[in-house]
C-alpha cells in the first residue's frame with residue numbers, strides 16, 4: 166500500500182508555495198527584483214555553463230565532496246552508526262558557501278554590481294565576503310550588534326576579505342534584525358544590488374533557490390552512504406535548523422523516500438518554555454516573516470517575538486517554508502536542544518572525535534539520544550560548521566557554568 | 571462621511587494626507603493628533619499600526635513604531651481610539667500596516683472591526699496585488715473598505731494599470747525606490763517617472779509619498795498628482811514637540827489634587843494641539 170506521504174509534494178509550486186507555506190509577500194519596491202529572479206533562476210542555474218562553473222568551484226575552491234565520516238566514539242555512545250557529513254571542512258568552515266557560490270554566479274549573470282547579505286553566526290557573511298572577493302564585487306553585510314560581539318572572529322574575517330560590516334541595532338540586534346536591514350538596503354538599491362539570502366527563507370524563489378544550491382549535500386550523501394554501508398539510503402538524516410538551509414540541503418534528495426526519517430533540531434535556548442527560546446515549530450504559529458508565509462514566533466497581535474539562543478545562527482524567530490511544510494505534513498520531526506545540551510555535545514565531540522563543531526551544528530548532535538535509534542541504524546548528521554568562531558563563547562560558558570572537562 | 575476617493579475627487583488637487591503612528595509619542599496623544607489634524611485641515615489621515623518589523627520603513631517610522639509598541643499599543647486599542655474620535659471628525663482615516671497584523675487578527679474580523687470603528691480604508695505594503703484579488707477583494711467590498719496599492723519607478727506599465735484597476739481609494743505613487751523617510755531633492759529621473767504616470771491618464775486619483783518633507787517636494791507632489799503624503803517629516807516634527815508632553819506628564823505626577831490635574835490636562839492638550847498646528851503650518855500646506 167502506498168504511504169500517504171508520497172502523495173504530498175515537497176517541491177515548490179509554480180506560485181512559490183510548499184503546501185500552505187511560502188509565497189512572496191513583499192512590498193512593491195522589491196517586486197521587480199524578486200520577479201526577475203523568479204523568472205530567471207531555474208533557466209540560469211540549469212545552463213550547462215553555469216553548472217560547470219558551479220561544480221568546478223565547489224570541487225576546487227570549496228573542497229567538495231565533503232567527507233562522510235563514521236564517528237566511532239559517537240556511534241558507540243548512541244548504539245547506532247553515526248556518520249558525520251563534514252560541511253565543517255568546506256572552505257570558510259560551514260555549508261553556507263555552497264549557496265553563496267551559486268548565488269554569486271547568478272548575480273553576475275543578472276548584471277548586478279553590488280552584493281548585500283545578512284548574517285547571524287557570521288558564517289554566511291564570511292561565505293558571501295569570500296565569493297565577492299573572488300568575483301570582485303562590492304560586499305555589504307548586515308549583522309546584529311549582539312552577534313558582532315559573540316562572533317567576533319567572523320567579523321574580522323569579513324573585514325579581511327574586504328567586506329563592509331554594518332551593525333543592525335534594532336530589536337534584539339540579532340539575525341532577524343540584520344535581515345530587516347538587508348531588505349531595507351535592497352529596497353533602496355534595488356537596481357544595482359543582489360541580495361544573497363543565507364538561508365532557505367525569504368520570498369519565493371529564495372527558499373527553493375537556496376535549497377537547490379545546498380542540495381549538493383544530499384547528492385553526495387547518496388553515493389557516500391552506498392559506498393560506506395552498501396545501502397542506498399540512510400535510516401535517518403539529522404540537521405539543525407535556523408532558517409533551514411543546511412537541513413534543506415541534507416534532506417533534498419531524500420524528501421520523497423519515506424524510508425529515510427528526517428529529523429530537525431531547533432534551538433530551545435534556555436528551555437522551550439523559559440521565555441528565552443528559538444524553538445519556532447513549537448512556539449510558533451502561521452504568519453509572515455521576511456516575505457514568506459511560514460511558522461514564526463509572534464504575539465496575538467502579529468508582532469514578531471524576539472527569539473533567544475546562545476547560538477547566533479539559530480537565533481531566528483522563523484523557519485523556512487519547506488520545513489514548515491515538512492513539519493505540518495509529518496514528513497520531518499522536530500526536537501529541541503537547549504544551550505546547555507548543545508554545549509555538552511560540543512565538548513563530547515571535541516573530546517570524543519577530535520572535532521570542534523559549530524554551536525549550531527551541536528544542536529543536531531544533542532538530540533540524537535531522543536530519537537529512538539536502534540543498533541543497525543545508519544544515521545547521517547549534518548555537521549554544518551566548525552567551532553572556531555565559537556571558541557570564546559565555549560570557554561566562557563564552561564567557566565561560568567563550572568563544567569568539568 | 572465621504573469616501574477617501576470622493577474626498578480626493580471633490581477637492582481635486584493639493585490634497586494633504588498626513589501619516590503618523592498610532593500610539594506615538596504616547597497612547598493618549600493619538601486621539602489628540604487625529605482631532606488636531608482634522609481641525610488643521612488635513613484632507614486625509616493615514617494612521618500607522620505600529621509593527622515590530624516594518625520592512626518598508628526608514629528609521630523615523632521604525633522608532634515611532636517601537637515607542638508605540640512599548641507604550642502598549644494594540645490593534646483593538648487603535649480601533650477604539652478611532653471610534654472615540656469618529657463622531658467629532660469627518661476626515662477619512664486610512665490604516666497603514668503590514669499583512670501579518672491583519673492575518674493574526676483574522677482578516678475578516680479585522681475588516682469588520684475596522685469598518686465598525688469608522689475606518690475608511692487600508693494600505694498594506696506587503697500585500698501583493700495578486701493575493702488581494704484572490705483572497706481579500708470581496709471582503710473589502712463586503713465591509714465597504716477602500717484600498718490603495720503602491721507603485722514605484724520600477725513598476726511596469728502593466729502593473730501600474732493593474733494597481734489602477736484594483737485600488738479603490740487612490741494610487742500611492744512611491745516617489746523613489748526607497749524606504750520611507752528619505753530627505754533630499756527630487757531628481758530629473760523622478761520627474762520623468764511622475765510625468766509618465768500623469769500621461770497614462772489613470773482612472774484612479776493618485777498621491778505621491780515617500781520623502782515628501784518640505785515645500786518643494788509638496789509642490790511637486792501637487793503638480794504631478796492629486797497631492798502629497800507626508801509621514802516621516804510629520805513624525806520628526808511631532809518629536810520635536812514631545813518635550814511638552816513630557817513636561818505635562820511630570821507635572822501630572824507631581825499634581826496633588828484632581829482639580830489641578832484637570833487644569834493641567836486641559837492646558838497641556840491645548841498647548842499640544844497648538845504646537846501641532848505650528849508643526850503643520852511649518853509644512854506649509856494650503
Ligand SMILES: Cc1ncc(COP(=O)(O)O)c(C=O)c1O
Pocket residue numbers: 259260285286287288289363364365405406407408409410411412477478479523525526549550551
Ligand atoms: C554552522 C551553521 N550551521 C547552521 C546554521 C543555521 O542556518 P541554516 O538553518 O540555514 O542551516 C548556521 C547559520 O549561521 C551556521 O553558521
